[in-house]
Amino acid sequence: MKNYLLFATLIILVSCGLDKGSKVKADKVKPVVVTVNYPLYYFAGRIGGELIQLEYPIPADVDPAYWIPDDDDLEIYQSADIILANGANYAKWMNNVSLPSSRVVNTTSSVKEKYIALEDVATHSHGAEGEHEHTGYAFTTWLDFEIAAVQAQAVKDELVKKFPDNKEELEANYELLKKDILNLHKLMQDVALLLEYQPVIGSHPVYQYLAKAYSLNIQSVHFEPDEMPSDDQWKEFDGIMEHHPARIMFWEDEPMPGVKEILNKKEIKTVVFNPCSNKIYDLDFLEAMKKNINNLSKLE
Amino acid sequence: MNQSFYLAIKYLQYYKIRTLVLVGAIGLILYLPLGLQRLIVESEDQMMARADNTPLIIGAKGNSTDLVINTLYFEQTKIDGLQFKNIEAIDEIGFGFSIPIISVFKARGFPIIGTNLDYFHFRDLKIGKGINLRYVGECVIGKKVAERLNLSPGDSLVSSPENFLDLAGVYPLQMKVVGILESTDTPDDHAIFTDLKTNWIIMGLGHGHQDLKNVNDPSLVLERDSAKVIANSKLFIYNKVDGKEMESFHFHGDINNYPITSILFIPENHKASTLLRGRFETGEFKEQIVVPSLIVENLLQKIFQVKQIFNTAFILVGIATLFILGLIIILTLRLRKDELYTMFSIGSSKNKTFEIIGFELFITALMSVVVMLVLYSFTGLFVDYFIHQFII
Amino acid sequence: MIEISNIHFQYPKSDFKLQMDRLKIDRGSKTAIIGPSGFGKTTLLNLLAGILVPDEGQIQLDGVMVNNLSENERRNFRIRKIGFVFQDFRLIPYLNVLDNILLPYRINNKLKINRETTASVKNLANEFDIGDKLKKYPAKLSHGERQRVAICRALINTPPIIMADEPTGNLDPENKRKIMNILFEYVRKFGSTLITVTHDHEMLKGFINTIDFGHFQNN
Numbered sequence: 001m002k003n004y005l006l007f008a009t010l011i012i013l014v015s016c017g018l019d020k021g022s023k024v025k026a027d028k029v030k031p032v033v034v035t036v037n038y039p040l041y042y043f044a045g046r047i048g049g050e051l052i053q054l055e056y057p058i059p060a061d062v063d064p065a066y067w068i069p070d071d072d073d074l075e076i077y078q079s080a081d082i083i084l085a086n087g088a089n090y091a092k093w094m095n096n097v098s099l100p101s102s103r104v105v106n107t108t109s110s111v112k113e114k115y116i117a118l119e120d121v122a123t124h125s126h127g128a129e130g131e132h133e134h135t136g137y138a139f140t141t142w143l144d145f146e147i148a149a150v151q152a153q154a155v156k157d158e159l160v161k162k163f164p165d166n167k168e169e170l171e172a173n174y175e176l177l178k179k180d181i182l183n184l185h186k187l188m189q190d191v192a193l194l195l196e197y198q199p200v201i202g203s204h205p206v207y208q209y210l211a212k213a214y215s216l217n218i219q220s221v222h223f224e225p226d227e228m229p230s231d232d233q234w235k236e237f238d239g240i241m242e243h244h245p246a247r248i249m250f251w252e253d254e255p256m257p258g259v260k261e262i263l264n265k266k267e268i269k270t271v272v273f274n275p276c277s278n279k280i281y282d283l284d285f286l287e288a289m290k291k292n293i294n295n296l297s298k299l300e
Numbered sequence: 301m302n303q304s305f306y307l308a309i310k311y312l313q314y315y316k317i318r319t320l321v322l323v324g325a326i327g328l329i330l331y332l333p334l335g336l337q338r339l340i341v342e343s344e345d346q347m348m349a350r351a352d353n354t355p356l357i358i359g360a361k362g363n364s365t366d367l368v369i370n371t372l373y374f375e376q377t378k379i380d381g382l383q384f385k386n387i388e389a390i391d392e393i394g395f396g397f398s399i400p401i402i403s404v405f406k407a408r409g410f411p412i413i414g415t416n417l418d419y420f421h422f423r424d425l426k427i428g429k430g431i432n433l434r435y436v437g438e439c440v441i442g443k444k445v446a447e448r449l450n451l452s453p454g455d456s457l458v459s460s461p462e463n464f465l466d467l468a469g470v471y472p473l474q475m476k477v478v479g480i481l482e483s484t485d486t487p488d489d490h491a492i493f494t495d496l497k498t499n500w501i502i503m504g505l506g507h508g509h510q511d512l513k514n515v516n517d518p519s520l521v522l523e524r525d526s527a528k529v530i531a532n533s534k535l536f537i538y539n540k541v542d543g544k545e546m547e548s549f550h551f552h553g554d555i556n557n558y559p560i561t562s563i564l565f566i567p568e569n570h571k572a573s574t575l576l577r578g579r580f581e582t583g584e585f586k587e588q589i590v591v592p593s594l595i596v597e598n599l600l601q602k603i604f605q606v607k608q609i610f611n612t613a614f615i616l617v618g619i620a621t622l623f624i625l626g627l628i629i630i631l632t633l634r635l636r637k638d639e640l641y642t643m644f645s646i647g648s649s650k651n652k653t654f655e656i657i658g659f660e661l662f663i664t665a666l667m668s669v670v671v672m673l674v675l676y677s678f679t680g681l682f683v684d685y686f687i688h689q690f691i692i
Numbered sequence: 693m694i695e696i697s698n699i700h701f702q703y704p705k706s707d708f709k710l711q712m713d714r715l716k717i718d719r720g721s722k723t724a725i726i727g728p729s730g731f732g733k734t735t736l737l738n739l740l741a742g743i744l745v746p747d748e749g750q751i752q753l754d755g756v757m758v759n760n761l762s763e764n765e766r767r768n769f770r771i772r773k774i775g776f777v778f779q780d781f782r783l784i785p786y787l788n789v790l791d792n793i794l795l796p797y798r799i800n801n802k803l804k805i806n807r808e809t810t811a812s813v814k815n816l817a818n819e820f821d822i823g824d825k826l827k828k829y830p831a832k833l834s835h836g837e838r839q840r841v842a843i844c845r846a847l848i849n850t851p852p853i854i855m856a857d858e859p860t861g862n863l864d865p866e867n868k869r870k871i872m873n874i875l876f877e878y879v880r881k882f883g884s885t886l887i888t889v890t891h892d893h894e895m896l897k898g899f900i901n902t903i904d905f906g907h908f909q910n911n
Binding site: 303306307314315641643 | 738741743764767768770771776778782784785786787791795796797798799800801829845
Binding site: 078095096097100101109 | 387388392397398399400416417418421432433434435436438495497541550551555566
C-alpha cells in the first residue's frame with residue numbers, strides 16, 4: 001500500500017514537472033537543462049537523473065516543432081546551462097531568438113549526413129528573386145532508433161563535460177538507455193519486415209526517418225486525426241493512391257470514426273504510430289515506442 | 301595677511317586680463333606634455349586591457365591588425381569575412397567555444413555588432429535598463445549610444461543603408477531597443493548589439509512575408525496547390541521584425557554559408573589555446589588565428605614611438621617658454637621701475653621688493669598649476685576620442 | 693634740526709654736480725627751495741631724505757648723521773622720520789586710495805596696520821576732501837585728488853619731517869592754497885619740519901626760510 005502511494009505520488013510529481021504551469025525560473029543550485037522536445041527530455045532525465053534540474057516549458061497539447069515560446073519560456077532557455085536541441089532545424093523558433101550558442105547542443109550534429117531533405121516543401125516566389133523554396137529537413141530524427149541512440153550519446157557527452165567527476169555514473173546510465181533504445185531498433189527492424197516495401201500512407205509527413213531506417217515505403221498527406229479531410233484533401237489522397245496503392249495508413253493518433261469508416265471502405269487499415277514529440281498521456285518514451293511497434297505487429 | 305602677498309594679489313587682480321592670459325598660457329604649456337602622457341598611457345591601458353581580456357580571434361587570412369581592430373574596437377575596417385560554418389568546424393575540436401561577430405553595419409554613426417548572448421556573458425556586460433536580447437529585430441545599446449541618441453527601451457533605431465562592404469540588397473531594418481547596457485568604459489559603450497540573425501536580415505538573407513497558404517487576397521497568388529504557392533511581386537517584404545511578425549520570418553539558403561566577420565574564441569585553458577593555435581599553424585585551417593594582446597602591443601609600440609618626438613618637441617617648447625617668460629618678467633620690472641623706486645624711496649627694502657615680485661610669480665605659477673590640474677582632470681574624458689582619432 | 697655741511701654730489705656718468713657748504717633748517721620750520729628746473733632741488737631733497745648719499749660732506753637729521761648710515765638704516769630712518777611727497781605723486785596704479793595711503797605700512801614690517809591706522813586714514817582723507825574716494829583707483833581720480841592722496845600717504849605715519857617736491861604743481865590757485873593751508877596746519881599741529889621744493893614764487897608766502905637755488909648755485 002505504501003509503495004503504491006509512493007509510486008502514485010511520483011507519477012503526479014513527474015507529471016507536474018511537465019506541466020506548462022511550472023514555468024518557475026531555474027533553481028541555480030543544480031545546472032539547468034532544458035530541451036526542445038520530449039524525447040530529449042526523456043534521454044536527459046534517464047542519463048542526468050538527480051545531477052541536473054530538468055526544465056520543459058512546452059505545454060502537453062502542442063507539437064514542440066511548431067511551438068513558439070513566450071517571454072517567460074524564452075527566459076528559461078536563455079538562462080539554462082544546457083539547451084538540448086534536436087538539429088535538422090527542428091525547433092524553428094530558435095531561428096528567431098537570441099540564445100547563448102555555447103550552451104546549445106545539437107544532438108544530431110555528428111549525423112548530419114543522415115538528415116533527410118524535404119522534397120515536399122512549400123515553394124513560393126516573390127520580388128526579383130524568382131521562385132524558390134524553403135530548404136528544410138525532416139526533423140523526427142529519433143524515429144530512426146540508431147539516430148536516437150546517437151542523440152542520447154550527445155546528451156551524455158555534454159553532461160560528462162559538465163560533471164567530469166560523475167562520468168562513471170553518467171556512462172552507466174547512458175549504457176542502460178542505449179540498450180533500451182537499441183532494443184527498440186531491433187524490435188522495429190523485426191516488425192518492419194512485415195511491411196516490407198508495402199506502400200503505406202502517412203497521415204502527416206513525420207515518418208521520413210522511420211521509413212528510411214526500416215525500409216518502409218511511406219508517402220504522406222496532411223490529415224488531422226480529429227478532423228474530416230476536405231474534398232480536395234481526399235482528392236489528393238486518391239491521387240497518391242493511384243500510384244501508391246496503400247493498404248495501411250499510419251496515424252499520429254486514433255483518427256475520428258468517420259475517417260476510419262471511409263478508410264475502411266477503401267480497404268485501408270489504420271495504425272497509430274505516435275512520433276512522441278511530446279509526452280503521451282502517462283507513457284514515457286520507451287513505453288510509447290513499444291506501443292507503436294506493438295500496433296504495427298498487429299497488422300500481420 | 302603678509303603685506304607682500306597682499307600687494308602681489310592686488311597687482312594681479314588689477315591687471316586681470318594680463319594675469320589670466322599668462323596663467324592660461326603657462327598652464328597650457330605645463331599641461332600639454334602631461335596631458336599627452338596621460339592620454340597615451342590611458343589609451344594604452346584601455347586598449348591593452350581590452351586585448352588582454354580577449355584570448356583569441358579567428359578571421360580570414362589577411363591583415364591581422366585590421367582583424368583585431370575590427371573585432372575588439374568595432375572599427376569597421378575592410379577585411380574578408382568567414383562563414384557561419386567555420387564556427388562548428390572549430391568548436392568540434394573541443395578546445396573551447398566560439399563567439400561569432402558581425403561588424404558591417406551602422407545605425408546613426410554607431411556600429412551594429414551582430415553576435416549571440418555568449419558575448420554578453422563573456423564580456424560580463426550587464427543590462428542597466430530594460431532587458432537583454434530576446435527576438436530577432438531587437439537591439440541592446442551601449443550607454444554612450446543611449447546618451448548621444450537619447451534612446452530608451454521601447455524606442456526604435458533604423459540601420460543605415462550604407463555599409464563599408466558595398467553590399468547590394470541591404471535592407472534598412474527598424475530595430476527595437478530593448479535594453480541599455482551599464483557603462484564599461486570600453487568600446488561596448490559605443491556599440492549597438494543585435495543577434496547575428498538580425499544582421500543577416502539587414503543583409504537581405506532573411507525576411508518575412510505574409511503566410512502564403514493563408515493569403516486571402518487572390519491578386520497576390522499566381523498559383524497554388526497543396527505542395528506550393530507562388531506569389532507575385534506585390535507581396536511586401538517587411539523591414540522590421542516585431543513579435544507577431546516573427547512567425548512568418550525566415551531565412552533563405554543554408555545558414556551555414558551565411559557570412560560573419562570574425563570569431564572570438566574562448567579556449568578552455570591555456571593548453572587548449574596553444575594546441576588550437578598549433579593546428580592553425582600546421583595549415584589545418586585556412587583562416588588565421590591571432591592573440592590580440594600581441595597584435596595590439598605591436599601596434600601601440602609603433603604608434604608611441606611618435607611619443608618620443610612629441611616629448612622632445614615639448615621640452616624645446618618648454619625651454620623657449622621659459623626664456624620668453626624670463627623676458628616678460630624683465631620687461632615688466634623695467635616698466636615698473638618707477639613704482640618700485642617709489643616704494644624704495646618711501647622705505648621699502650630691496651628684499652621687500654623681491655618678496656613682492658616673488659609672490660606675484662608664485663601666485664601666477666600656482667594658478668597655472670591649477671589650470672594645468674583642471675585640464676589634466678578632464679583629459680580622461682578624451683581618451684576614447686584619442687583612441688579613435690589617432691590610433692585605430 | 694637738519695644740518696648740511698660741505699656736501700658734494702655728482703650723478704654717475706653725468707656732469708651735473710651739487711655742492712653746498714652749509715645749510716641749517718630748524719625743527720618745526722617751513723622751508724621752501726626754489727629755483728629753475730635742473731638746478732638740483734630734487735637732488736637736494738633726495739640727499740636730505742637719505743635716498744641719495746653725498747660723495748663728500750655730512751648731512752645730519754635730528755642728530756643722526758644720515759650719510760653714515762647703511763642703506764637699511766637710512767631706509768628705516770626714512771620710514772619713521774620722513775614723509776615724502778613726490779613730484780609726480782607716484783601713486784601705485786593697482787592700489788586703491790586707501791591702500792596707496794597705507795603704502796608705508798605695507799612695505800615696511802616695522803609698521804603694523806590696526807583699526808586705529810585705518811581710522812587715521814579715513815580722518816586724513818576726510819581732511820583732504822577725499823574721504824569718499826577711498827575705494828577708487830588712481831586712474832579714476834583727478835589731478836588734484838591724486839595729489840592729495842600722495843600727501844596723505846606722506847602724512848599717514850605722522851612723520852616729524854615732511855619733504856614735498858612740488859606738492860601743488862599744476863593745481864589751480866584755489867586748490868594750491870587749500871593744499872598748502874592743510875600742510876601748514878599739519879605742521880603747526882604736530883610741530884613737523886616742512887621742506888618744500890617749488891618753482892612757484894606765489895607759494896612762498898607762509899614759508900620762513902627760502903633757499904633760492906638759482907642764486908645759490910650761482911654763488
